[in-house]
Amino acid sequence: MSIHIGAEPGDIAERVLMPGDPLRAKWIAETYLDDAKCYTQVRGMLGYTGRWQGVEVSVQGSGMGMPSASIYAHELINDYGVKTLIRVGSCGALAEELQLRDVIAASGASTDSNMNRARFDGLIDYAPVADFGLLRTAVEKAEQRGIPMTVGPILAADAFYTDRPDLYDSLADYGVLAVEMESAALYTIAARFKARALTLLTVSDHIKRGEKTTSQEREQTFGQMVEIALDTAIA
Ligand SMILES: O=P(O)(O)O[C@H]1O[C@H](CO)[C@@H](O)[C@H]1O
Ligand SMILES: O=c1cc[nH]c(=O)[nH]1
Numbered sequence: 023m024s025i026h027i028g029a030e031p032g033d034i035a036e037r038v039l040m041p042g043d044p045l046r047a048k049w050i051a052e053t054y055l056d057d058a059k060c061y062t063q064v065r066g067m068l069g070y071t072g073r074w075q076g077v078e079v080s081v082q083g084s085g086m087g088m089p090s091a092s093i094y095a096h097e098l099i100n101d102y103g104v105k106t107l108i109r110v111g112s113c114g115a116l117a118e119e120l121q122l123r124d125v126i127a128a129s130g131a132s133t134d135s136n137m138n139r140a141r142f143d144g145l146i147d148y149a150p151v152a153d154f155g156l157l158r159t160a161v162e163k164a165e166q167r168g169i170p171m172t173v174g175p176i177l178a179a180d181a182f183y184t185d186r187p188d189l190y191d192s193l194a195d196y197g198v199l200a201v202e203m204e205s206a207a208l209y210t211i212a213a214r215f216k217a218r219a220l221t222l223l224t225v226s227d228h229i230k231r232g233e234k235t236t237s238q239e240r241e242q243t244f245g246q247m248v249e250i251a252l253d254t255a256i257a
Pocket of ligand 1: 041042043085086087110111112113182202203204240
């Protein structure tokens with residue numbers, strides 16, 4: 023067992039899907055994986071291992087925000103030998119052309135978090151990016167399934183509710199597609215410990231237009247993103 027994951031060595035596959043919501047992890051395991059078994063319930067942050075097309079895959083909730091996701095990414099890689107982490111999250115669209123339920127692959131993640139400033143002593147603005155091989159595979163898998171997927175940069179924000187919507191407008195001007203809360207940390211930790219990471223997102227809100235999906239949709243839909251992530255994980 024690691025501090026935050028109640029699994030024995032060998033219980034977790036080398037490839038892990040990481041939704042923020044632990045109940046989305048349960049839904050993914052029950053909907054998509056064969057012979058899924060729950061390996062952790064520590065802090066209610068559910069994790070499962072099963073098989074997708076005969077290959078072992080795990081799905082581990084990571085919680086909301088970079089401090090929480092960092093703990094799970096760190097322990098999955100360093101305590102359980104995980105090599106591939108694919109976040110499957112929800113996001114708020116910043117780009118005008120995006121619609122609710124569109125799928126995004128995050129090529130890079132800007133952030134307002136201080137975690138990397140602390141890591142580099144305030145001297146470097148490190149640029150967290152997706153693993154190129156995983157990103158390329160995800161694009162291929164989306165095309166094979168006929169699922170439109172937009173690839174581009176996102177913002178990983180510390181706060182869900184912002185007092186500075188003007189900054190979101192500026193980011194949209196610079197081509198940032200959407201906002202979520204984990205990917206800058208995920209990409210950084212994967213790079214640090216020589217693992218591969220990619221974030222796929224489904225648009226759950228449109229920030230400018232004020233459109234929203236329900237919390238049940240955020241837990242139990244978004245299947246197209248999950249299918250691309252599973253195909254990519256086992257490729
Ligand atoms: O749906 P998940 O994966 O949790 O992702 C998004 O949703 C949460 C906020 O509602 C944050 O964790 C954000 O990144
Ligand atoms: O972090 C998030 C996730 C979904 N929607 C948002 O507006 N922000």
